[in-house]
Amino acid sequence: MISHSLTLPNGITLKNRIVKSAMSEALADASNNPTPDLIAVFERWSAGGAGLLITGNTPVDRLHLEHAGNFALDDLSDMARVAELASAAKSGGAKVLAQLAHAGRQTPEAINPHPISVSDLRLDLAGYDDPVAASDADFAAVIGKFVRSALLAQTAGFDGVEIHTAHGYLLSSALSPRINTRQDRWGGSLANRARLAVCIARAVRAAVEREFIVAVKLNSSDFQKGGFDHHDSAKVAVMLQSEGVDFIEISGGTFETPTAYQHTSKSRSTAAREGYFLDYAQAMKSALKIPLMVTGGFRSADVMNAAIAAKKTDLIGMGRPFIIDPQFPAKLLSGSITAAPAIERDFPPAEDLPRGAVLNWFCTQLTHLARNGRPDLELSVVDGHEQYLEMIVKATRRLQNVRR
């Protein structure tokens, strides 16, 4: 049941099974520090009743942001602000993880025209330039940066970190035989392609305290021909388990194949449109001893409880419902509602909208929630999308001015 607590391998107990999955907030200032708006939205989410909150994409390296509004965690971070963020996120009794990430070739050219990546293969989207294939020394530095950010998160009062190994960022692209074309010890066999994620999990686990949660978000599949698939995914999950990871979250897709944030029409059955990655989860769950979290599409309590009862997952990750109603977990747990908000089902099909429109509408609404305490549900999908694009252009200009 979603209301049941769960004790993780490191002995830390989550009060229930509902997790706010990572959602990139675009609410950091021009120096990539948390703003009062970011802190306020985490306080609101903590009061909403979820057992665990995960921050949005938090880069370990300022030259490899996912966008200009990311809060970055490194030696330049304002640690008083970071501690305020952790404390706000825990104020309602939730645990909180910082999602540590390195964008790799998914770093916009306005941030860094030639980011390091696993190979020199460029992202097939506008706004991204040619990456540079990382050297051994670059990989060693990346591992060191994940460790440094995890230690900073621990000092600031976070309960743990989640290492972002999904959605096409550096660690996820290293797993893909399509993008990782290397012939050295970082490419070729699955063990070589998984080396970066495994080394990071090992180094972070060794550096932090035992009670500090170390989780990994992993793709079940990239959904790209010749990419990382679910057979390999289950094997990588087992490798990560051996490194002392406390749970694995599974998701799927990349920037080029954005499967994680799909929205399906009302015509499909509830089970078919919820739990996008649940079928893959079952195979992974049976291969693992540590808990599994599945994210993507869950909305009705019945589907969530059935997935836990059928041992397909231990934790239920949700994203978009937290933007529409930050109080929904408490309502779902008390039975006053039977399903989380699923506003995206009323939107036109993705093919009738500009690329990324639904995701960008939610990003704009996240800003409204943080600033005004509620989303602006009168805003059309296209207007919300355009407002987001403008917001990122302005944030990029501010960041460039500060860096100049």
Ligand SMILES: Cc1cc2nc3c(=O)[nH]c(=O)nc-3n(C[C@H](O)[C@H](O)[C@H](O)COP(=O)(O)O)c2cc1C
């Ligand atoms: C606005 C927005 C931002 C997101 N940012 C991230 C992110 O920073 N890191 C991540 O792993 N997933 C990110 N996601 C994906 C979510 O964590 C989640 O996997 C996805 O929304 C599917 O879950 P849902 O159907 O409950 O929304 C984001 C999703 C949304 C809607």
